Amino acid sequence: MKKTLHKQGVLLALALLVSLCAMSCGPGESSGKKGDQQPATGKAAQTAKPGGIEKPSEAPKPRDVDTVDLGGGVKMDLVWVPAGSFQMGSPDSEQGRNDSEGPVHTVELDGFWMAKYEVTQEQYEAVMGKNPSNFKGAKNPVEMVSWNDATDFCRKLTDKVGRASSPAKSFRLPTEAEWEYACRAGSSTRFCFGDSDNGLDEYAWYGGNSDNTTHPVGEKKPNDWGLYAMHGNVWEWCGDWYGEKYYGSSDRKNPQGASSGELRVLRGGSWFRDPGDCRSAFRFGNGPARAGDEVRVGIVTMLLFGNSTPVDPYGFRVVCGGLSSR
Numbered sequence: 264m265k266k267t268l269h270k271q272g273v274l275l276a277l278a279l280l281v282s283l284c285a286m287s288c289g290p291g292e293s294s295g296k297k298g299d300q301q302p303a304t305g306k307a308a309q310t311a312k313p314g315g316i317e318k319p320s321e322a323p324k325p326r327d328v329d330t331v332d333l334g335g336g337v338k339m340d341l342v343w344v345p346a347g348s349f350q351m352g353s354p355d356s357e358q359g360r361n362d363s364e365g366p367v368h369t370v371e372l373d374g375f376w377m378a379k380y381e382v383t384q385e386q387y388e389a390v391m392g393k394n395p396s397n398f399k400g401a402k403n404p405v406e407m408v409s410w411n412d413a414t415d416f417c418r419k420l421t422d423k424v425g426r427a428s429s430p431a432k433s434f435r436l437p438t439e440a441e442w443e444y445a446c447r448a449g450s451s452t453r454f455c456f457g458d459s460d461n462g463l464d465e466y467a468w469y470g471g472n473s474d475n476t477t478h479p480v481g482e483k484k485p486n487d488w489g490l491y492a493m494h495g496n497v498w499e500w501c502g503d504w505y506g507e508k509y510y511g512s513s514d515r516k517n518p519q520g521a522s523s524g525e526l527r528v529l530r531g532g533s534w535f536r537d538p539g540d541c542r543s544a545f546r547f548g549n550g551p552a553r554a555g556d557e558v559r560v561g562i563v564t565m566l567l568f569g570n571s572t573p574v575d576p577y578g579f580r581v582v583c584g585g586l587s588s589r
């Protein structure tokens with residue numbers, strides 16, 4: 264009898280344990296998936312969604328989108344860029360390439376969240392309380408932004424959405440390697456869609472179709488990972504110092520650029536530029552206090568803009584997570 268009671272007690276405890284587990288797993292989450300759950304530190308902290316999830320969640324999948332609320336009805340979408348490796352730079356045979364784009368080298372990256380679009384003027388204003396842009400429009404990319412301004416935005420955005428100590432909510436500029444990896448989205452061609460300048464019209468605002476202005480984000484096609492305007496519209500700051508010869512000595516794992524320098528990296532070309540400057544591998548740099556490129560006045564520019572020197576203004580997009588090791 265005592266043995267039976269003991270057995271019943273054990274069964275009751277087991278039943279309680281099972282029901283407690285079922286409650287904590289939540290709807291739609293089978294016990295078979297528990298193996299996918301990750302601890303609060305390490306990988307889970309790296310991949311946790313930045314949009315307000317308070318506990319470790321399932322690891323995101325490529326193209327997953329999370330949304331950060333900036334207040335006042337303004338939001339920012341972030342796309343999950345999965346961990347992986349790629350060939351960074353361009354081969355000697357690539358049309359229009361520069362020596363600084365080589366040698367082509369293997370880079371391995373942790374996964375990270377990247378803004379789906381260039382930071383818009385309404386997003387910038389929601390965080391910084393001002394809008395320095397030349398071409399005004401709430402949904403247009405913010406521009407006339409220096410590297411110093413862009414990194415300041417990242418700090419203030421991190422403060423604004425809270426939990427600055429969590430990697431999942433610590434915003435920063437992408438590294439140059441993260442930027443090119445995300446731009447290529449698995450491609451090894453001049454552009455994310457192929458090699459031909461002709462295809463650029465579907466994916467980018469550039470000198471050939473922009474009508475001499477920036478355009479609202481999201482009007483052209485995204486690349487295969489769901490990111491918009493990695494080619495064209497506005498130049499995008501990266502976090503790295505620009506190293507003309509850095510590719511010859513780059514770290515393989517999560518490289519973060521030259522250890523020092525005078526210029527910060529800009530990528531992707533702009534509304535003003537030729538297709539060759541919008542290529543995935545094209546590299547450019549300028550001083551961290553500069554907010555745009557004063558374009559040299561040639562005869563064509565004179566015809567387009569008169570005597571004034573046009574400014575090809577800089578913008579950016581943010582990332583969070585990633586860079587767990589080198």
Ligand SMILES: [Ca+2]
Binds near residue numbers: 499
């Ligand atoms: Ca761009």
